[in-house]
Amino acid sequence: MKLSLTVTSLLVLLVSASCHAITLKLDPDIDLLVLDGRKISGSILKGAGSLELERGQHQFLFRVEKPGADAAHFQSVPMIVTFNASAQSVAIRLPALTNRRERSAFDRTLNFQLIDEHGNEIVSVRDHLPRAADNNFEQAMVNYNRDAHAASVPRFALHALSANEAQLNVDFAWQDAGDLPSLQRWFQRFDAATRLRFISWMKTLRTS
The missing domain is CATH 1.10.1200 (Non-ribosomal Peptide Synthetase Peptidyl Carrier Protein; Chain A)
Structure with missing residues (x-):
């Protein structure tokens, strides 16, 4: 009887926790650099199509990379997006990035969308990250968040x-x-x- 109650309680806790989780779906072309002020380890993301987050306010630093030979290779500028989410899932919908004009416009305008599981856009604040010395993106985000920028x-x-x-x-x-x-x-x-x-x-x- 005690064992049954313990198992039931654990199941309730697990279900409750899952109800309050958000799934961040990751496009293969998106390189997630910093999440909520912390650097994301490559080992965490390797082979993962998604991450589980708590509901509430989040902040991503990411860039888009499309491999290719020489001029065909594309790596966007680092982009920041801050939002409050209550949806079950969040994904970054990218525009077409098939030519130089579209890629240049993407770097300038940050014209991606943050969407929920129904395809509805989630309200967000976006910004460019000032140039990070030595690609220390975690420290760059500490500085960014401390200095009261648009998406801080x-x-x-x-x-x-x-x-x-x-x-x-x-x-x-x-x-x-x-x-x-x-x-x-x-x-x-x-x-x-x-x-x-x-x-x-x-x-x-x-x-x-």
Whole structure:
């Protein structure tokens, strides 16, 4: 009896979870670079035609790549789309990209559609990603989301804060501990967004 109740409860939980999931359908020509502020591992996407997401606000950074020889090869600029979804599935519908004129227009206008399982367009905000140094798209999206651009989601910039703070503490550690305790206490007083901006500034100084 107890086993039956346990199995039933697990089934209910699984059904409930699936009802709140969104399936992101991936076109073979779409290269998903960053999802909700996090870099997408190639191993996750290899051979996958879809990903499962939670309902709510999401943000994709992607580009379109059509292989071909020399001039026939096409790789779009990185594109950002932010949206709120309550549908069962989401897909990116691409325009025709068969010639240079269509591809150039795609890069300029971002004329793709975000659609649900019924083919209805989902309201979204789109933008180009500013040029990413060294193709570090995850960091580029942290910077983008922090700087209040059209399709920014500030909370997606904060997931990197803990790792960055840990690195900053390592950087502090090589100094004489007596020199910096007041600086560390001062740093911890600020909110997460302010600390993120400070860390970004410190990185800029370090590399300049």
